[in-house]
Amino acid sequence: MKNKLTESDVLSYQQNGFLIIEDFLSDSELADWRVAVTEAIAARNGIKIPGQNILVGMDDGINEDAEYFSKVFDQLINLWQTNEKVKKIMLDERLGAMAATLAGADEIRIWHDQALFKKPWANPTSWHLDTPFWSFSERNALSIWVALDDATAENGCLYFIPGSHKETTFENKGIGKNMDGVFSIYPQFAHQKPVASKIKAGSCSFHNGLTIHGAGANMTNGYRRAMTCAYMPGGSRFNGQQNVLPEAYFQSLKVGDLLNNDEQNPLIYKR
Numbered sequence: 199m200k201n202k203l204t205e206s207d208v209l210s211y212q213q214n215g216f217l218i219i220e221d222f223l224s225d226s227e228l229a230d231w232r233v234a235v236t237e238a239i240a241a242r243n244g245i246k247i248p249g250q251n252i253l254v255g256m257d258d259g260i261n262e263d264a265e266y267f268s269k270v271f272d273q274l275i276n277l278w279q280t281n282e283k284v285k286k287i288m289l290d291e292r293l294g295a296m297a298a299t300l301a302g303a304d305e306i307r308i309w310h311d312q313a314l315f316k317k318p319w320a321n322p323t324s325w326h327l328d329t330p331f332w333s334f335s336e337r338n339a340l341s342i343w344v345a346l347d348d349a350t351a352e353n354g355c356l357y358f359i360p361g362s363h364k365e366t367t368f369e370n371k372g373i374g375k376n377m378d379g380v381f382s383i384y385p386q387f388a389h390q391k392p393v394a395s396k397i398k399a400g401s402c403s404f405h406n407g408l409t410i411h412g413a414g415a416n417m418t419n420g421y422r423r424a425m426t427c428a429y430m431p432g433g434s435r436f437n438g439q440q441n442v443l444p445e446a447y448f449q450s451l452k453v454g455d456l457l458n459n460d461e462q463n464p465l466i467y468k469r
């Protein structure tokens with residue numbers, strides 16, 4: 199794993215709100231990730247989020263059009279809770295250290311992992327922000343996105359609007375049918391050139407959850423598979439949104455409570 203970040207990597211991330219790392223995984227690591235994720239998805243029987251009765255393709259109450267959204271990608275969340283191999287991969291302290299360095303945080307917890315598979319002919323992923331969906335509101339929260347297949351302009355690679363994380367707020371649009379919804383909130387970025395993250399399988403990107411990003415349609419007859427993880431800085435507090443929290447835990451929380459439950463949000467790095 200190419201887990202050493204240079205000073206210029208960190209500066210570039212801070213400036214742009216994303217960072218691409220080519221050849222992040224070795225061939226054998228990539229093979230392990232593919233096996234682990236495939237096994238975990240098979241064991242899920244279509245359940246999207248543990249602790250919530252939502253199946254893949256069902257209306258999740260977040261995204262406005264369930265049928266359209268079900269054809270954006272297959273989204274399976276918290277596979278680390280389902281499969282020991284995924285757990286070992288996701289709880290790797292080296293990933294936590296990278297996230298901490300980029301976020302400028304002393305501690306990193308897993309918010310949630312997610313497999314995002316675009317099937318052949320999948321819809322595009324409209325431009326959006328991530329952090330506003332989550333149950334805490336921290337400007338430095340971020341995600342890693344690891345390509346399990348080559349991510350190309352043809353099959354739906356990610357795109358980022360550089361520098362947008364510096365100006366966006368927690369106002370967001372759901373991942374809906376209109377690609378451009380988010381630009382009605384942030385018109386200052388509507389004319390800025392996006393960067394396509396065309397990366398080989400085993401390469402990755404990190405992005406700040408407040409960086410405007412999206413992905414293209416899959417115009418090919420093959421899959422575009424990615425494994426991702428969202429990271430929460432230590433000390434984050436509950437903002438009242440359920441997002442991926444299991445019902446019983448969600449019901450037990452009051453706005454302002456520390457999100458420090460090690461079962462739900464394992465601490466994977468501490469400086």
Ligand SMILES: O=C(O)CCC(=O)C(=O)O
Pocket residue numbers: 271314323328341343356411412413424426
């Ligand atoms: O893979 C995609 O199509 C979208 C990914 C995304 O929005 C994310 O990882 O935050």
Ligand SMILES: [Fe+2]
Pocket residue numbers: 326327328411
């Ligand atoms: Fe996203």
